[in-house]
Amino acid sequence: MLLPAEKELRAVLGRFAEARFRHDVQPTGRSSRELEDTSYTLCVMTGTRSVDQALDAVDTLLEQLRANRYTTTETTQILAA
Numbered sequence: 001m002l003l004p005a006e007k008e009l010r011a012v013l014g015r016f017a018e019a020r021f022r023h024d025v026q027p028t029g030r031s032s033r034e035l036e037d038t039s040y041t042l043c044v045m046t047g048t049r050s051v052d053q054a055l056d057a058v059d060t061l062l063e064q065l066r067a068n069r070y071t072t073t074e075t076t077q078i079l080a081a
Contacts, residue, residue, distance in 0.1 A: 004045045006065045012041050013058055 016038040023031035039051045046057035 003061065003064075006062070009045060009058060009061060009065075012038060012045060016042055 016035075019031065019034040019038045023035045039054070042051065042054040042058065043049060046054045046061065048054045048057050
């Protein structure tokens, strides 16, 4: 599976959170479609079949990306020294 770019992953996660909030506060047909669309996108990006699985996968992916960024920074600093 290809890893999504961190920026794209965070953008979709933000859109999902906004859609979820709007739908919980005032459910409409439009808010339902937005929530469904962003939920589907999260599942596709993470290779999962449910929103709960997708959110767990997002946490894992963001942690991996953070760890990779930290490792890359450390390596660059060692090479520069």
